[in-house]
Amino acid sequence: MTDLTRLTIAQARKALAAKEFSAVELTDAYLGAIAAANDTFNAYVKVTPDKARDMAKASDARLAKGEGGSLEGIPLGIKDLFGTEGVHTQAASHILDGFEPRYESTVTANLWAEGAVMLGKLNMDEFAMGSSNETSYYGPVVNPWRAKGDDKQLVPGGSSGGSASAVSAWLCAAATATDTGGSIRQPAAFTGTVGIKPTYGRCSRWGIVAFASSLDQAGPIARDVRDCAIMMKAMASVDEKDTTSVDRPVPDYEAALGQSVRGMKIGIPKEYRVEGMPDEIEALWQQGIAWLKDAGAEIVDITLPHTKYALPAYYIVAPAEASSNLARYDGVRYGLRVPGKDITDMYEQTRAAGFGREVKRRIMIGTYVLSAGYYDAYYLKAQKVRTLIKRDFEQVFHAGVDAILTPATPSAAFGIADQEMAADPVKMYLNDIFTVTVNMAGLPGIAVPAGLDSKGLPLGLQLIGKPFDEETLFRTAHVIEQAAGRFSPEKWW
Amino acid sequence: MSVDTATVKRVARLARIAVDDEDAERMTGELNAILGFVEQLDEVDVSGVEPMTSVIPMEMKKRADAVTDGGKAADVVANAPATEENFFLVPKVVE
DSSP, X not given: OOOGGGSOHHHHHHHHHTTSSOHHHHHHHHHHHHHHXXXXXXXXXXXXXXXXXXXXXXXXXXXXXXXXXXXXXXXXXXXXXXXXXXXXXXXXXGGGTTOOOSSOOHHHHHHHHTTOEEEEEEOOSGGGOOSSSOSOTTOOOOOSOOOTTOOOOBOOOSSSHHHHHHHHTTSSSEEEEEESSSXXXXXXXXXXXXXXXXXXXXXXXXXXXXXXXXXXXXXXXXXXXXXXXXXXXXXXXXXXXXXXXOOOOOOXXXXXXXXXXXXXXXXXXXXXXXXXXXXXXXXXXXXXHHHHHHTTOEEEEEOOTTXXXXXXXXXXXXXXXXXXXGGGOSSSSSSOOOOOSSHHHHHHHHHHHHSOHHHHHHHHHHHHHHSTTTTIIIIIHHHHHHXXXXXXXXXXXXXXXXXXXXXXXXXXXOBTTOHHHHHOHHHHHGGGTTTHHHHHHTOOEEEEEEEEOTTSOEEEEEEEEOTTOHHXXXXXXXXXXXXXXXOOOOOOO | OOOOHHHHHHHHHHTTOOOOHHHHHHHHHHHHHHHHHXXXXXXXXXXXXXXXXXXXXXXXXXXXXXXXXXXXXXXXXXXXXXXXXXXXXXXXXXX
């Protein structure tokens, strides 16, 4: 029998409907793969085999009657940031020890309503703060990709590192993820997978542990563009419980695949050519341009002059919002409590023990920039710069550009415990230089694998679209995928 | 702008995070590196620019003023480290 974990969602769905195998068999194949490889990758922080088999059995019952949703019987991994009723939800933080919510996030509820099966909860950077999955309380995640002839462990990117690693290593058919500054697109690029951050407001944030509320968006990581489109449709919805959920019907994203890009205008922003960027990234970008040109798209040079200010503005806005959102972890309502000599001491000891270094660093920055006397100089200024960043994009789209093509990351995956990154937080932050602008402007962005570097590691391209025009991104990413092919790690584990 | 260790200790107090001298010392360096990085924003002319309040132009949704949920005290306190009869327990705050 073929290895069921190698099937895409589209292939598995077809085979399940044709009764070639059952949902329980498919789930068992994944549970077996997880049991064999999770110690190697540390991708799951909690596996839920009983729940998975129960859900798969229910899927088989529906499939037997010829019923079922768009993800009937498809086994998924869920990032630990999503609230899942009665199941481990800790944002990979010590401070949420033992937290099992009494509610289900809207996004995961949407997936279960479509018949998907939950395999477990996926590792991530603590509270989604990181670009390498090394800030997790549960330890780093290992990338299934390794450089040719080298067994050095590489990071899968972050913060959705568990999601990207699990999808790439065939430990789930697809995964949920979230993206505040690049946390879907950067790990997708590091693992040869496809990830989309939809427009702000497309997926409900209800029931997802909050990091920076004006930037956070959920989205999928999947093995190819089609699977990503299938997942996106199921995750997105209009939700009364999230006031920023936008009241627009969810389109059939899969229908956009296969449509031509002939006559489409693709913008190439000159500001994304940064100092120190490897030649291979530049070559990949040029290759992407050539593919889209060959497919009939018109390539236009554009300028997004405030690009370089997006990352510094982000490192004011995101920590400010985080310091406010994370104020709720006080040792009273959930998770960890460390006793103190009075209530204030209890708060301080609990938060000192419960938060990791990176999270504390960001809470401190956020508290500082919002403190008396500094609000205007930092937060207000950053929000003004954000207006300018968004205006840059609006002007380009107004001039007729349909989508923007950029590299997804300034490098391929780097090593776990990289000395330079550990020594300088800003160097780690630079990972998000191409992705963060998209969050600051609320736009949709997709990362699609486009090639391998000389060491054999995957590299990705990013497409940025107009608000709520995810369909154009899927359509264009599909053209790139057709030209580039698909990329899988060589199995060494 | 840069911060000194005394400022870091004051901010840590505001953020309710206990720090010892060694933590404060280390954080001072890290925070200054980040503050140095964001200083680039001083180059940007933002005169006459409105601060962003929402990335997607939308009117805040309002729901009907009706009771739609509730009566879940046991669920609300279910994850708390210390409770009694559906109340959160905290160290004594009033003498």
